[in-house]
Amino acid sequence: MFFLSEVEYKLLINKILPLARENPVDQSLRGWSWHVPPLKPDYNVRIPMFLVCSKYCPTARDAYLYMVEEKRGIVNEKMALGSAIHAAVRTVIRNFIRGKKLNFESWYEETLKAKDVKRRFERVKSLTRFVWEYVEAMCKSKFMEAMSRQPYASEDSVMATALPFLVNHRISGELLGLSGLLAVDCYDYLRNIVFDVKVSDEEYEWYRLFPTGYALVFESVYEVPVDVGCVVYVKFHGDRLVVKRDMFYIDDDLRSWWIEERDEKARLVAMKMDPGIPKECFKDCMYLGVCRS
Numbered sequence: 001m002f003f004l005s006e007v008e009y010k011l012l013i014n015k016i017l018p019l020a021r022e023n024p025v026d027q028s029l030r031g032w033s034w035h036v037p038p039l040k041p042d043y044n045v046r047i048p049m050f051l052v053c054s055k056y057c058p059t060a061r062d063a064y065l066y067m068v069e070e071k072r073g074i075v076n077e078k079m080a081l082g083s084a085i086h087a088a089v090r091t092v093i094r095n096f097i098r099g100k101k102l103n104f105e106s107w108y109e110e111t112l113k114a115k116d117v118k119r120r121f122e123r124v125k126s127l128t129r130f131v132w133e134y135v136e137a138m139c140k141s142k143f144m145e146a147m148s149r150q151p152y153a154s155e156d157s158v159m160a161t162a163l164p165f166l167v168n169h170r171i172s173g174e175l176l177g178l179s180g181l182l183a184v185d186c187y188d189y190l191r192n193i194v195f196d197v198k199v200s201d202e203e204y205e206w207y208r209l210f211p212t213g214y215a216l217v218f219e220s221v222y223e224v225p226v227d228v229g230c231v232v233y234v235k236f237h238g239d240r241l242v243v244k245r246d247m248f249y250i251d252d253d254l255r256s257w258w259i260e261e262r263d264e265k266a267r268l269v270a271m272k273m274d275p276g277i278p279k280e281c282f283k284d285c286m287y288l289g290v291c292r293s
């Protein structure tokens with residue numbers, strides 16, 4: 001999931017990193033400038049990252065409903081699948097790094113029974129199993145390969161470099177006007193890349209806002225520059241799992257776009273402004289029953 005291919009390494013080293021060095025990020029757009037404009041939050045509200053970055057709703061009414069009216073909508077199959085796959089990815093990688101073995105069946109029964117996913121969405125289990133097995137195989141293969149190249153290194157040391165991942169890393173976004181507790185899908189601490197997983201057939205430019213936002217949060221808390229983001233698309237073509245990565249430089253334009261989105265949504269919430277219903281709604285929106293009933 002988070003292992004780059006040879007071509008992606010070339011892209012990172014020969015294109016993205018040189019671009020970042022030649023056109024460095026403006027200091028005012030680094031997360032550590034959270035206390036001065038434009039990063040300084042204008043309003044005293046805290047919004048979850050998914051609402052800042054999501055552009056499914058053309059008028060951002062989802063942000064208003066979630067934050068002002070405290071409505072939660074109805075979970076559909078796509079959302080249940082996304083949630084199960086996120087949980088599977090983080091569980092497999094964390095357990096592998098800790099040397100723990102876990103059986104998919106028992107994990108699935110235990111983890112998802114409370115969410116009522118089993119009964120409502122039959123397909124979710126088989127697709128999540130694909131992802132579980134894929135991530136497990138990738139972890140084993142990368143670890144074995146690294147072990148074979150470093151006969152004198154300890155297993156711990158090989159693990160730390162073969163799988164250099166902070167998975168589901170918890171971090172506070174409050175300096176940037178975000179919820180106090182965010183979870184970053186993955187941070188590669190050797191290559192300094194923030195990953196965000198999307199279980200989606202559609203690829204949107206605005207999905208890049210998620211790694212951008214998390215990079216800003218990392219910079220605000222740890223005061224280290226994070227220049228590279230990556231959206232990991234997980235798709236299913238029939239019975240085949242497809243994983244595609246969109247890796248990019250988190251440049252000034254993306255940072256400014258993220259700030260605009262945050263400010264716009266913070267304004268709606270702080271002023272309790274209902275932005276209204278657009279002509280056309282997102283077909284899988286969890287609020288269709290609220291706005292279109």
Ligand code: SF4
Pocket residue numbers: 056057058059060061062276277278280281282285286287288289291292
């Ligand atoms: S149902 Fe339509 S208006 Fe309501 S949140 Fe969804 S996309 Fe926006």
